[in-house]
Amino acid sequence: MKRIALTLALVLVVAACGDDDSGGTTAPTAPTTGATTTAAPTTEAPTTTAPATTAAPTTTAPPTTTAPTEAMFEISSVSFGAGAMVVITNVGGASGSLAGHWLCQRPSYFELPDVEVGAGQSFAISAGGSVFLPPPGAITVEQVANVGGLNSASGELALYDSNSFGSSDSILSYVEWGTPGHGRSGTAVEAGIWTNGGFVETGDDTVFVGRSDFDVVGPDGWMSG
Numbered sequence: 287m288k289r290i291a292l293t294l295a296l297v298l299v300v301a302a303c304g305d306d307d308s309g310g311t312t313a314p315t316a317p318t319t320g321a322t323t324t325a326a327p328t329t330e331a332p333t334t335t336a337p338a339t340t341a342a343p344t345t346t347a348p349p350t351t352t353a354p355t356e357a358m359f360e361i362s363s364v365s366f367g368a369g370a371m372v373v374i375t376n377v378g379g380a381s382g383s384l385a386g387h388w389l390c391q392r393p394s395y396f397e398l399p400d401v402e403v404g405a406g407q408s409f410a411i412s413a414g415g416s417v418f419l420p421p422p423g424a425i426t427v428e429q430v431a432n433v434g435g436l437n438s439a440s441g442e443l444a445l446y447d448s449n450s451f452g453s454s455d456s457i458l459s460y461v462e463w464g465t466p467g468h469g470r471s472g473t474a475v476e477a478g479i480w481t482n483g484g485f486v487e488t489g490d491d492t493v494f495v496g497r498s499d500f501d502v503v504g505p506d507g508w509m510s511g
Contacts, residue, residue: 357382361445361459363496366438370415372431376403377500390444390451392469394434399427438492440464463488463495486510
């Protein structure tokens with residue numbers, strides 16, 4: 287009986303020494319060191335300054351050429367031989383009458399009839415040939431323009447807005463072919479509508495001279511065929 291009591295007392299003593307007041311087991315605390323960890327210094331990214339932008343140069347649009355708002359008549363073709371004919375085109379921006387206008391191959395003159403020609407439209411008149419083949423859509427009349435005969439070898443033709451044939455202010459359009467120096471070429475040169483000494487080259491088989499570019503002054507604005 288005494289042995290049992292002693293054994294029980296030893297068990298109670300061991301249990302009391304192994305437990306804390308809360309009945310839990312206390313984990314050993316890891317020793318702390320006094321070393322201080324210093325964070326690596328942050329490197330600030332360099333600031334890049336964008337280059338100053340260069341403004342694109344300002345381009346000024348060229349001035350636009352305003353088309354004429356009135357009628358403006360030009361000789362557009364002269365035909366020879368059996369189909370002798372003169373064609374006049376209104377290159378202006380409005381319709382107009384040919385009344386008071388004259389054709390001239392010095393010393394021959396012909397006053398054109400009172401015919402209304404629309405903008406961009408053509409007027410064709412026979413010059414005494416046996417065949418009259420006007421361009422499609424051209425206005426025609428029964429009259430014949432007697433301007434002294436149209437010879438492909440050499441000649442000229444001028445268009446005036448009055449019968450002041452020696453005036454550079456009155457001459458509107460001019461062409462000479464075959465050879466230079468015809469009677470009205472000097473007036474045309476003075477007016478700035480022909481070049482001095484210029485002429486459209488033609489041959490025995492040439493049947494017409496025609497305008498190839500209304501913006502070009504002198505023979506370079508014409509062709510023959």
